[in-house]
Amino acid sequence: NNSSQLSSLPLQILLYLNGIYYIFYFLATLAMIIYKSQVFSYPDDFLAPDLAVLFLMAILEVPRLYLGFKGNLTEAEAPLGLSLGLTVGSAVLCVYLLLWQTYVLWADTLLNAVLLSAYGLESGLKVMAIAAFVS
DSSP: OTTOOOSOHHHHHHHHHHHHHHHHHHHHHHHHHHHHHHHSOOOHHHHHHHHHHHHHHHHHHHHHHHHHHHHHHTTOHHHHHHHHHHHHHHHHHHHHHHHTSSOOOHHHHHHHHHHHHHHHHHHHHHHHHHHHHHO
């Protein structure tokens, strides 16, 4: 049946919401890193890696979301698979910011927990969409 639509509406909505949430997440996390660098004695050699992780994550987010949108809408498993791989990379960086950045505030914990949950849900939907495309 070639007329059936395999792309996932829940995945599309979640990718859109994740894109909006990530902008908020990035700005809030950046503001908190700046705040922490002013309020706490933040060793200079610890500030750079925390900022580098945040900016690397932001750089990964653009192709991650683009490939997710494209792969889902064109029902192509390759871009969706690449997006899934980038999601894993972003999740690792998110875990770094959750557990290993120099200072972790309760707001960091909350922001990262929401992002990790969204990544998890999105990854599950991507796997289901890829399975539908290849079957």
